Each structure stands twice: as structure tokens, then as C-alpha cells.
Amino acid sequence: MIWDALTLQLGYNATLVTLGATLLGMAAGVGGTFLFLRKRALVSDAISHATLPGVALAFMVMVALGGDGRNLIGLLLGAALSAAAGLLLVSWLSNRTRLAEDAAIGSVLSVFFGLGIVLLTVIQTMSAGRQAGLEDFLLGSTAGMLRNDALIIAVAAALTLALVLLLRRPLTLASFDPEYGTAIGQNVPRTDLAMMGLVLAVTVVGLKIVGLILIVALLIIPPVTARFWSERTDHVVLISGALGGIAAYVGAALSAAQPNLPTGPIIVLVGFALFALSLLLAPGRGALSALLRHRRYQRRVHLRQGLLALAHGQPIYEQLTLRLLRAEGYALPDGVATKAGRGRAAKALRDETRWQLIRRDPAYEAAAQQYDGLTPIETVLTADQIREIDSRIDMRGGVMA
Amino acid sequence: MTLELASNRETAPTSRADSPLAVRGMTVSYGQKPAVFSVDMTVEPGNMTAIIGPNGAGKSTLLKAALGILTPLAGTATVYGKPVSEQRHRIAYVPQRASVDWDFPTRVIDVVLMGLYPQLGLLGRIRPVHRARATDCLARVGMEDFATRQIGQLSGGQQQRVFLARALAQDADLYLLDEPFAGVDAATEKAIIAVLKSLRDAGKTVVAVHHDLSTVAEYFDNVFLINTHRVAEGSVEEVFQANHLQDAYGGRLAGAQMDALQLS
Numbered sequence: 001m002i003w004d005a006l007t008l009q010l011g012y013n014a015t016l017v018t019l020g021a022t023l024l025g026m027a028a029g030v031g032g033t034f035l036f037l038r039k040r041a042l043v044s045d046a047i048s049h050a051t052l053p054g055v056a057l058a059f060m061v062m063v064a065l066g067g068d069g070r071n072l073i074g075l076l077l078g079a080a081l082s083a084a085a086g087l088l089l090v091s092w093l094s095n096r097t098r099l100a101e102d103a104a105i106g107s108v109l110s111v112f113f114g115l116g117i118v119l120l121t122v123i124q125t126m127s128a129g130r131q132a133g134l135e136d137f138l139l140g141s142t143a144g145m146l147r148n149d150a151l152i153i154a155v156a157a158a159l160t161l162a163l164v165l166l167l168r169r170p171l172t173l174a175s176f177d178p179e180y181g182t183a184i185g186q187n188v189p190r191t192d193l194a195m196m197g198l199v200l201a202v203t204v205v206g207l208k209i210v211g212l213i214l215i216v217a218l219l220i221i222p223p224v225t226a227r228f229w230s231e232r233t234d235h236v237v238l239i240s241g242a243l244g245g246i247a248a249y250v251g252a253a254l255s256a257a258q259p260n261l262p263t264g265p266i267i268v269l270v271g272f273a274l275f276a277l278s279l280l281l282a283p284g285r286g287a288l289s290a291l292l293r294h295r296r297y298q299r300r301v302h303l304r305q306g307l308l309a310l311a312h313g314q315p316i317y318e319q320l321t322l323r324l325l326r327a328e329g330y331a332l333p334d335g336v337a338t339k340a341g342r343g344r345a346a347k348a349l350r351d352e353t354r355w356q357l358i359r360r361d362p363a364y365e366a367a368a369q370q371y372d373g374l375t376p377i378e379t380v381l382t383a384d385q386i387r388e389i390d391s392r393i394d395m396r397g398g399v400m401a
Numbered sequence: 402m403t404l405e406l407a408s409n410r411e412t413a414p415t416s417r418a419d420s421p422l423a424v425r426g427m428t429v430s431y432g433q434k435p436a437v438f439s440v441d442m443t444v445e446p447g448n449m450t451a452i453i454g455p456n457g458a459g460k461s462t463l464l465k466a467a468l469g470i471l472t473p474l475a476g477t478a479t480v481y482g483k484p485v486s487e488q489r490h491r492i493a494y495v496p497q498r499a500s501v502d503w504d505f506p507t508r509v510i511d512v513v514l515m516g517l518y519p520q521l522g523l524l525g526r527i528r529p530v531h532r533a534r535a536t537d538c539l540a541r542v543g544m545e546d547f548a549t550r551q552i553g554q555l556s557g558g559q560q561q562r563v564f565l566a567r568a569l570a571q572d573a574d575l576y577l578l579d580e581p582f583a584g585v586d587a588a589t590e591k592a593i594i595a596v597l598k599s600l601r602d603a604g605k606t607v608v609a610v611h612h613d614l615s616t617v618a619e620y621f622d623n624v625f626l627i628n629t630h631r632v633a634e635g636s637v638e639e640v641f642q643a644n645h646l647q648d649a650y651g652g653r654l655a656g657a658q659m660d661a662l663q664l665s
Contacts, residue, residue, distance in 0.1 A: 037505065169518050176505045177515070179496045182470045184519050184571070185489035227506060231551040236506050362587075369556070369586070 005253035014256035017142040017209070020150040021252035021267060022245050024206050025218060027157035029244025030164050031198045032219030033226070033237045037175040038195065042105050043090060044219045047196075048203045048212040049109040050086025051079035052116025055137050055207070056123060072149055072208065075137075080204045086112050087196055140211030140264035142252070149208055156205040160198055164237065167194055172233050209252075210264035218244060221271040228282035247271035299324055300374050304348060306330070310337040311345035351377045354389050418482040421446050421575045421606040422467060427476030429459070429466045436462045440476070440631045444575075444608055444623075449601050451611040451621040455650050458628040460610040461497065461579050468494060468577065480575060490519060493573035495564045497580050503553045509563050510535055510548040516570030538569040543592050558589030565593055576600060578609040582616075594620055617641055 008015045035041050058078025063069040086108050093104035120134055133141070164171070173181040174191040181188050199219060206215045226240035251267030280288050299320075306321040307330065316322050316335050325331035330341030337345060354377050358364035367380045377386060422444040429437040437459035444450050452460045465471040467478040469485055480488035493516070513535040514527060521527065539545045542562035552560065561581060568576060576597070582590050597607050601622075611617060617624060617637065624640045626632035632649040633640045 039502075166523055169521070169523060172507075173515060173518065176507060176512075177496065177501045179465070179470050179500055180494060180515070180567075183468045183489070183492065183494035183496075183577075184516075185486070186518075231506050232508060232511065233506050369588075 002254065002257045005257035006250070008253075010253075010256050013145065014253075016147060016150045017145050017256060017263065018249060018252040020145065020153045021142075021209050021248040021263065023154050023157035024202070024209055025222070025244035025246070025248025025267065026241045027160040027244075028202045028206060028215070028218040029222035029226070030237055030241040031160050031195075031202045032244075033223040033240045034164075034171045034175055034195050035199055036220060036223040036227075037172075037233070037236075038192075040101075041216075041220045042102065043087070043196070044199050044203065045216045046090050046105045046109045046112075047083045047087055047200055048207075048215045049116075050112040051083045051204060051207060051212050052137065053112055053119055054078035054080070054082025054085075054116075055134060056116055056119035057082070059123060059134060060119070060126075072146075072152070075134075076152075076204050076207065079137075079207060080200060082112065083200050083204060087200065136211070137207050138211050138213055139262060140207070140209050140214065142209055142255075142263045145208065153205050153209070156201055160202055161241075163194065163198055167191065168234070168237070171195060176233075210267060214264045214268050217268040217271060218248070221268070221275050222247065225271070225275040225278045228278040228285045231284075243271070243274055247274055297374075303328065304374055307341075307345045307348040308352065310341055311349035350393075353393055354386065357389055357392060419446060420444055420479070420481070422478065422480055422577075422608060423482075424463070424467050424478045425476055427463065427466055427478065428474045429462050429471055430474050435474075435629060437466065437473075437627070438629050440627065442625055442631065442634060444606060444625075446606050447601065447604050448622040449597060449607040449609070449620065450623040450625055451609055451617050452625045452627060453611050453614065453617060453649070454627040454632070458649070460627060463627060464577055464579055464608070464610055468492070490571075491574040493568035493571040493576045495561075495568045495576070495578040495581055497583065498557060498561050498564065499583075503555075503560060505552065507552055508548070509539065509544065509550050509552055509555070512552060512563050513538055513566045513570050516567040519571070535566075535570055538566040539563070541569060541596055542566045556586070558585035561585050562589055562592060565596060569596070574605055576605060576607045578607070580610050580612060582611065582613060614646070 004010050005014065005018070008018060032041070032044070035044055055075050055078055058075050059069045061078070062071060062074050067074070090101070090104045090108050093099045093107070094101040097104075099107075123134065170181070170186050170191040171194075173186060174188050174195070178188045181191070202219065203212070203215050206218060210218055222240040222244035223236065225243050226236045229239055230236050247270045248267050251270040252263055254270070255261040255263040255266045278286065280286055283289050302318065302321045303324045306316055306325045309316050309321075310325070310331065316325070316331075322331065322335060325341065326333060328341075328344075329338060330344055331337055355368075355371050358381070359368040359371055361368075364381075364385075367385075370380050381389070420443045422442070424440060424442040427437055427440045427442075428435055436457075440459075440463060442463070452463065454460050462471060466473040466476070467485065469478075478485050480492060485492070510532070514531065516538070517527075517531050517534065521531070536545055536548060539548055542565050544559060544562050544566060547555065547559065547563075552563065555563065565578075565581065568578075578597075581593055581597075585593070597609070597620075601607055609621075611621070618641060621637060623635065624637050625634045626640060626645055626649045628649045628651075633645040
């Protein structure tokens with residue numbers, strides 16, 4: 001069953017939903033990346049919650065005009081308008097008043113959402129027979145998705161991808177260094193506006209599938225996940241789009257295979273699974289790799305300190321140090337140095353003396369910057385430089401003796 | 402304008418029309434308190450000018466307002482006699498290092514390539530010639546071996562040199578730097594000043610917000626002293642004097658510090 005869903009063999013409607021969701025996931029992943037890099041991810045939460053009064057009002061207006069009230073384009077238009085109003089309000093509050101952006105987001109989000117819920121209640125009492133299940137916009141519903149709905153999503157996703165391709169340089173600069181962007185003649189406010197327009201489009205289009213409460217996850221989780229895997233903006237954008245697409249595809253297929261699984265929440269959970277895997281396993285930025293790196297570093301420090309202690313004939317108190325020295329064959333169980341240990345200890349001490357000398361000498365400034373107590377001095381200085389340093393150490397030793 | 406004549410003791414020989422950067426009546430305010438008040442500045446071409454003044458005197462603010470990064474309450478800035486917006490291609494800017502997030506997913510070479518964005522346009526492909534140019538600029542600040550490093554792995558001084566390389570990539574005529582020596586190591590300071598002097602020797606104009614009074618005379622030709630208002634402007638010999646510094650810094654500059662400056 002699940003395999004059938006993943007290979008798009010569950011019938012026309014399930015296939016339509018899965019493809020629509022995949023496109024939406026890709027668009028959200030790509031569009032959300034710059035929002036995340038600009039550190040404005042939560043603005044998308046305000047945008048999505050601000051769509052609700054628009055949906056309800058659009059329904060009321062369409063009914064009042066004698067229409068069905070359930071026309072998707074009409075509802076999405078209403079959603080877009082009230083989301084834009086919410087967005088303008090957030091930027092006005094954070095730019096023109098003393099309110100910080102997080103407070104502005106919180107206020108707009110809750111007020112718009114509250115208003116939307118009130119309007120939904122009014123609609124329920126108003127025309128009980130004709131309510132079009134507007135509650136579906138809260139958590140998304142793919143049950144009645146039509147070919148036209150999928151087409152709308154496809155077009156919006158394609159436009160989003162095209163816009164990001166066109167604006168990738170301004171968007172990168174506005175996210176990384178807006179002051180420099182302004183200085184070289186870029187209109188940073190307009191770039192920000194385009195970015196927000198992008199996010200607004202993805203949000204509105206995603207309402208039908210994922211719902212307004214969870215759409216923010218589709219905008220934020222993929223870029224955060226992608227960041228674990230790359231140090232390059234363009235790669236993060238592409239990986240994020242791919243991850244968003246994969247999460248949506250797998251999530252939609254899973255929910256199609258099981259009759260009672262809601263599409264939007266399952267997509268979000270699949271996205272989270274990808275995030276959790278990346279958090280743990282990604283090379284470089286992953287948690288496991290960071291832990292291993294720390295452990296390896298700690299062991300090198302202990303070994304070095306142990307060798308220096310041996311060289312000075314000091315007792316070794318820390319069990320980890322002693323264990324490492326024994327494992328390397330540098331010390332006996334009672335903490336006495338072996339022959340190999342004495343040799344290595346003397347070398348460690350000599351290196352330390354060399355480092356101390358070059359750290360005091362301005363001529364070796366670049367090399368001295370690499371001092372961390374561990375790096376072998378041969379990897380930083382040439383043999384000639386080491387000989388020169390050694391001659392100074394010998395001279396100093398001679399004078400002192 | 403009459404007010405300007407009265408206060409202008411060191412008359413600048415440069416006319417406004419040729420000046421690489423001329424600021425007139427610039428006022429910038431955060432809330433109701435002006436950070437920069439009615440400031441005039443005329444930068445001489447082919448020189449290195451330091452903008453100096455105490456903390457909170459509006460040094461960076463003046464630079465940012467001139468560039469349009471901040472919107473001034475009043476005042477105008479011209480670059481080579483024309484509005485700044487028409488002369489962006491002739492201006493290279495090095496922002497304060499602390500103004501960006503260094504954990505941003507980008508490599509050293511990508512940052513330098515940003516200096517070529519105006520030339521590349523929205524969709525122009527980055528070709529080998531652009532990469533070569535970026536690498537060349539990195540080499541001028543001694544950072545060519547770091548091209549593919551993530552920017553967060555660099556030391557503060559190295560980050561500052563990457564910002565300078567990005568400005569060099571623009572191949573501009575006027576270089577504006579905001580605290581280029583703040584928190585950098587001595588090796589970086591030497592490297593940066595060498596590059597700036599080579600720019601000046603090639604006929605370019607350099608203006609830097611500077612905070613270290615002890616190096617002003619050694620590094621710069623001209624000084625612009627500011628403490629919200631313009632205090633003095635002219636060559637180091639004329640302006641970098643005890644009376645002007647006392648005007649700008651007030652009690653904040655102790656007598657011992659003044660002595661240590663070895664004023665000319």
C-alpha cells in the first residue's frame with residue numbers, strides 16, 4: 001500500500017495531491033531559505049495566521065454577492081489580501097514604533113487569528129447549510145482537491161522558483177550584508193518586499209494542503225535542515241528545495257496510503273524526521289560529529305599535558321591522562337615513563353619551549369597565531385626556522401647554566 | 402553658508418565639484434537626539450582621510466548617511482560632484498566587521514565575488530575571469546590560501562581582510578571604511594594599511610572611520626574631527642593638534658594621553 005502510494009499508483013486524486021504537495025514543498029523550501037538566512041523566519045508565522053480573516057471575509061463577500069462562497073481562487077485572494085495587511089502591520093510596528101519585531105509578530109498573529117476564528121463562528125451561524133468546511137484551512141485538507149487546485153499550486157511553485165533564480169544575488173546580499181548591498185546600489189527594502197511576497201505566495205497556496213497553522217514548518221524546517229549539509233548559500237537553497245519536496249512527497253504518499261492520516265501534519269513530521277537525522281549525523285555541523293571532534297580534541301590535550309608532566313617529573317592525577325599515556329605505551333600503570341615515553345616527553349617539552357620563544361618574537365607572528373598547545377611545530381615552521389629557534393634556546397640555556 | 406565661512410579656519414583647496422566626497426548640512430537623528438548635526442565635509446582627492454572623534458560622536462553614522470544606508474533628516478552628499486545614487490560604481494564600502502553574521506553559509510571567495518555583483522547583474526554567469534579577479538584581490542590582502550574556507554572559521558583580522566578584498570574587487574575610485582582596524586591583530590593592521598596606501602598612491606581616495614589616535618599621524622594625510630558637530634578638517638599637521646582634539650574629546654582625553662600622541 002505504502003509502496004503503491006510512493007510510486008503514485010493510488011489513483012488519480014492521490015497522485016494529484018502528492019504531486020501538488022511536492023511542488024509546494026520545493027517552493028516552500030527554496031523560498032523559506034532566504035527568510036531563514038535573513039533571520040525573519042517567524043514573520044512567516046504572522047503571515048500565515050493573518051490569512052484566516054481574509055478567507056472568512058472572502059467567503060462572506062462571495063455569498064453576499066450571490067455566489068457559492070467556496071471558490072478557491074476567491075478564498076485565496078482574500079487570504080493574500082489579509083496576509084499582506086498583517087505583513088504591513090508587522091513591518092510598520094517594528095519600524096515605526098518602539099515595539100520589537102517579535103512583539104509585533106506576536107500581536108499581529110494572535111489578533112488576526114482571533115478575528116478569523118470569530119468570523120468562522122459567525123459564518124457557521126449565518127448559513128449553516130453552505131459552510132464549505134473553512135476549518136479545513138486551519139490544518140489543511142486534501143480530500144476534495146481538484147485538478148484546478150493542483151494547477152494553481154504548480155503555477156505558483158514555478159513562479160516562486162523562477163523569482164528566486166532571478167533574485168538570488170540581491171537576496172543573498174540582503175540576507176548577509178544589507179548595508180553593503182545598499183552601498184553598491186541595491187534596493188534592499190525592495191528585495192525584502194520581494195522575499196516577503198514570495199513567502200506570502202507560498203503560504204497562501206499551501207493553505208489548502210498544509211493549513212495555515214503548519215505552513216510555517218514547511219518554510220523553516222527544510223532550510224534549517226539544509227544548513228547542516230552545506231556552507232554555501234546556493235547549495236543550501238537547492239538542498240532545502242529538495243528536502244522540502246521529499247518531505248512533502250513522502251508525507252502526502254503516506255497519508256494517501258492510510259485513510260485516516262492528515263496530509264499536512266504527516267508532511268511536517270516527515271520533514272522533522274529529516275531534520276532530526278541531519279542534526280545527528282551531518283558531517284561538520286551535526287551533533288555526533290561535534291561530539292566526536294570534542295572528544296578527540298580532549299584526548300589530544302590530555303596526552304600533551306601528560307607528556308609535559310612526565311617531562312617535568314610531576315605526578316599524574318587524572319585517570320584519563322594516565323590511561324591515554326598507557327595506551328600509547330608512554331607510561332607504566334604506576335605513572336612512571338617508559339623509554340618511548342621519556343623520548344616523547346622530551347620532544348613535547350622542547351616544542352613547548354620553541355613555541356614560547358616564537359610567540360614572543362614579532363617576526364614569527366603569523367606562525368605564533370596557530371599556537372594551540374597541540375599543533376606540532378614542524379607543521380608551522382620550516383626546518384631552517386626550527387634550527388634558528390633551537391640555536392637561540394641553546395644560547396639562552398648556555399648563558400643560564 | 403555664511404556660518405561655514407566663519408568657522409572654516411583651514412580652507413579646503415578642493416572645490417565641492419571635484420571632491421570625491423562632499424557632505425553638506427548633514428543631520429542624522431536617532432529618535433529626537435541628533436547623532437550628527439549639520440555637518441559639512443569635503444574630502445580631498447588622492448588622499449587618506451581619517452574620521453576621528455570620541456565614542457558616539459557620529460563617525461560611522463556620518464559615513465552611513467553619506468552612503469544612503471541611513472536616511473538623514475537633512476543634508477546631501479555628492480561623490481565627484483554628482484549625487485551618490487549616480488556614482489555607486491565609483492564607491493567601495495567596507496562595513497564594520499561586527500555588522501554581519503559570520504556563521505552565514507558562504508565561503509571567502511563568495512564574499513569577494515559579491516564585490517562583482519554590480520558588474521555581473523542578476524543572471525550573469527561567474528566566469529573564470531571573475532574568479533581570477535577575486536583570487537587576485539584576496540592575494541593583495543594575503544588571504545588567497547583561505548579562498549574556500551567558510552567565513553566563520555577565520556579570525557577577526559582575517560575577516561576584516563576579506564571585507565577589504567571585496568571592496569578591492571569593485572575597482573572603485575573612492576574607498577570608505579568603517580573602523581577597519583577595530584579588534585584586528587597587528588599583522589592584519591599592517592596588511593590593511595599597506596593596501597590602503599597603495600590605493601592612495603594609485604590616485605584613489607580613502608576615507609576611514611578611525612578610533613586609535615596613536616596611529617593617525619602615521620597612517621593618514623588628512624583628518625576630519627567630529628563630535629556630533631564638525632570640529633575641524635584639514636591636513637594632519639594643521640588639525641591633529643591639542644586644541645582641536647580637546648574641542649572634540651573634551652575631558653575624555655587625559656593629559657597623559659595627549660602627551661603620548663606626539664603631536665606635530
